[in-house]
Amino acid sequence: MTVKAQGGVDATLSGLSVNGTVVEGFSQYRFEYSVDSGVWGADPIVKATATDRNNVTIQTDVNTIRAILTVTPNDGGEPLTYTIHFISTTEGCQAVSAPWKTTSWGNAGAFCEGADGSFNITDASNNGVWTNKDNLSTVWKAEKLDVGGSIETSITSSSPGSNTDPRSGIIIRNDLSASGKASAHGYALLAAGLSGSFFQTDANNNGFIDSESAKTAAAKTSPDRPLYLKLLRTTRTKVEGFYRLSPSDGWVSLGTADFSSDADDALDVGVFATANTAKSNYTAIFEDTIVLSSTDPAPVKVKSIAIGVVPEKTEYKKGEVFSAKGLEVTAEMSDGSQKTLAPDEYIIDPVDTAHIGSQKVIVSLKSDRTITASFSIVVKEDVPAGIPEPVESDLVGANHAIDLVQVDYAKPDDSLVLHTGSRNAGRSLRVYLFSKAVRIADDLMVTSDGTVRVTVPSGTSIENHRVVVQFLDDGSLQWDNLNIVSSHTDDGEVNDSANDSGSGSEVKGSAAVPSARLAKTGSSTVPIVGIAVLFAIFGVGFTVYGRRRHM
Incomplete structure (x- = not known):
């Protein structure tokens, strides 16, 4: 698998943990894991670190059985996907509590309640519901679904075991307690299985399911891909079902179903699971289950x-x-x-x-x-102890960076960009004006294009200077020349008191430019007087500009 295009962004992960523990056997080029997540009930906390964290986006999709992490390069490159399968136990899990209830019609099932409407139902090899059979396991609320009421849930996982046609989904009935088995009316299921979702109803109103609709194949269950279901009671005797494959998708109708006219004003409603073929236990995991009556306020999310x-x-x-x-x-x-x-x-x-x-x-x-x-x-960088400040004898031809300062002229309060080279990106440095070591900026960081930006202080003396940068990781130096001028005449000429005083310094460049700041055309080292001024990190002031030197 290619993880990085030529010259592109590295989309791998450099670290991965579950519930604070590093994933055993993690490698940036291994994309699937199994992790013991303990007792079932809450979504494990998954944290990931990208190799190139500033140039990728990590999308994390976590539920109680798996996590999918998609790492997408910001340059449009191919995303990478990491999957973690959680191995949990229901031993010691939280029992289902009020207002929810549990019922097993047939073999006794096992039930756990997790966070935020999550339920783990293991149906004990029941043979399903049809004509003369009424055997399933359910978690439900009593007398909750009135006209205008609804229930939403997601089937996070459907683990068939040895069963060829297990089913899970939403159930409604006048009575979902043990006494309602094979007798209570107002009975309907919005069932989901390996081949799709469909309605099952008690058409002849005798207390048994005996009719079903066509299946919607797209709405099928999976061991690790959630299926979202919704049921809305539209009239006293009609419901409409919906599905979607992602919480960001719109709801898609599964059609409607009719049930008996003697249905209660408020039906019992919940989620169910049945092995259906009775070949082994069947486990279905539901999450984000919420039941709303017509008078309940919409949940605030x-x-x-x-x-x-x-x-x-x-x-x-x-x-x-x-x-x-x-x-x-x-x-x-x-x-x-x-x-x-x-x-x-x-x-x-x-x-x-x-x-x-x-x-x-x-x-x-x-x-x-x-x-x-x-x-x-x-x-x-953590500045190593003992790095001495530079002295004039340190400024030699070997560390003269002729492109460090790419203009000859600047005046107090101008913004100045120093070009240290992209190879120095991320390094920290100090900046000096020099004849003796006077620090004028401290602990700046070189950007990705190799630059730092400083502002010429208001009190900077009007003369020729050498700008010196000292890297804080190893004390190495770069320096270059810069003339500071005082002001500019209306016709664009430079007022340079250093030159007027007969100092012998020369304003470089053959002609004045606007604001008298010229592109650098060449320079020589000159003695200068130390100044006690401080460059500030760029905030206000005008950017130094001019034509680039000819290469």
Whole structure:
């Protein structure tokens, strides 16, 4: 598999963890894993670190049985997909609790309740529902589905075992308790199986399912691909079913079904599973199950999140431990309201301070990892102790970088771009004006194009200078010449008090340019007087410009 186009972005992961533990056997070129996630009930917390974290987007889709991580290069390259299969146990899981109830018609099933409307149903080899059979396992709410009411759920996993036609989905009936078996009316199923989804109903109203609709093949179950179902009671005797394959898709109708006229005003409603062919146990996992009556308000959900306040610390030395102290994450809700999320409601992706440079930190909603926000941090070199400040004798031809300063002239308050070379991207440096070592900017970081930007301070002396940069990782130097001029006449000529004073310095260039800032045409080293001024990181001021030198 190709993971990086020629000259393109590396779309691999460099790290992967589940519930805080590094995935055993992880390799950036291995794309499928199985991980013990413990007792079933909550979505495991999956965190991933990209190899080229500033140039890819990671989309994380997690449920109780698997995680799919899609790494997409920002340059339009081919995405990579990593899959984690979770191995869990139901031993010691949470029992189903009120207002939900459980019923097994036939062999006794096993039930677990997880977070946010999640249920794990194991049907014990029952033989299904049809004409004279009424054997299944269900989790349900009593007297909840009135006209205008609805139920939504997702079948996260359907594990057939040895069964050739297991079924799971949504169930309604006048009575879903044990006493309703083979007798209660108002009976209908929105059933999903390996070959699609369809309605089953009690057409002759005798307490047994005896009729079914055509199957919609696209709406089929899978061991690891969720199927989303919805049932809406449109009239006293009619329901409409819907499906979708992703929560971002629109609902697609599965048609309607009629049931008996003696259906209760508010039907029992829930989710069910049946092995159907009675060859082995059958497990179906449901998530995000919600039942609404016609009078219930619509659930308020998180629509988007944003960074309300960035953490107190956003600059780090290489290898320093990240801290989220002070971070505030806000949420826009589906009803238009705003709220501040608690720390246990969001997840911060791993932060790698081992690499120099700016870094985007992803924050995702814990209940829906597709909802994200981000902020940036900067990791800088930890300055080694004992790097001496440069002296004049250090400025020799070997470290004279003739392209460091690409203009001859600048005046106080101008912005100045220093060109150190793209090979130095991510390195930290100091900047000096020189005849003796006077530091004028400290702890700047070279950008990806090899530049740093500083501002000439207001009090800079009007004379010829040498600009010196010192890299903080090894103390190495680059230097170049720069003339600071005071002002400009209306006709564009330079007022240069250094030249007027008879200092012997020469303004380079054959003609004045606007603002008297000329492209560099060549320079020579000249003695200069030390100045105690400080360059500020670029914020205000005009950008130094001019024609480039001829190469």
